[in-house]
Amino acid sequence: MQTPAGQGDAASGIHISVRGLKKRFGPKVVLDGVDLDVRRRSSLVIIGGSGTGKSVLIKCIIGLLAADSGEIVIDGEDTARLQGRAREALMAKFGMLFQGAALFDSLPVWENVAFGLIQGRGMARRKAREVALEKLAQVGLPEQVADLYPAELSGGMQKRVGLARAIAHEPEIILFDEPTTGLDPIMAAVIDELIVRTVRQVGATAITITHDMNSVRRIADEVAMIHQGRIIWHGPVERLENSGNAYVDQFIHGRAEGPIRMAVRR
Secondary structure: OOOOOOOHHHHHOEEEEEEEEEEEEOOEEEEEEEEEEEEOOOEEEEEOOOOOOHHHHHHHHHOOOOOOEEEEEEOOEEOOOOOHHHHHHHHOOEEEEOOOOOOOOOOOHHHHHHHHHHHHOOOOHHHHHHHHHHHHHHOOOOHHHHHOOHHHOOHHHHHHHHHHHHOOOOOOEEEEEOOOOOOOHHHHHHHHHHHHHHHHHHOOEEEEEOOOHHHHHHHOOEEEEEEOOEEEEEEEHHHHHHOOOHHHHHHHHOOOOOOOOOOOOO
């Protein structure tokens, strides 16, 4: 997903800068000094094996988890210790598509999409419904879906609703947690196309974590690989196949043999 032409230095500048980020849970070190830059209005995809810290990293960036040490600088401001209204203002910059969509089963689709607008911003329900219908149309869902409940939708439709909710307030930064997990290859390609199109329309910076290498190639401008709590490679998606990094090469081709060793009980 390429940065729109004509944006100049503002588009190519650094939107998010992570330095020396560390996070552990008891004796388990998950992030061990992560350094990462994310360009404004670019699409960065973070890859790496299960349990390597991908989800923990984006949860630290959005503020759902507190880092043990290090810096997370967004728009030039160190956000690690923000509180109160300053933290709320930061959170308003983010949208997130959670793994499994994470919809509220008890609410109809339109209220799921408008939840943050009503509960977080105090928008009137009638106006919020109008916005929800607009965002549902943006992700290819007809108006009649609005009054259905999540249980009445397919997995792919639930992902679309989750995407509509993520962009409802037109955020500056959108995080995608395994957006194609559990989908068949055709629906995964549809969701990827929607991600690319909607992120462009909103003009947002996107960070995605995924194991789906087909998805990586469809949506990424840049790719970063995390291994043992650190970023070991970061570059344009065009260089992914010839990264010169043995860990990256093993991972993207799914080879059992290589420097990445999986613990297997015998």
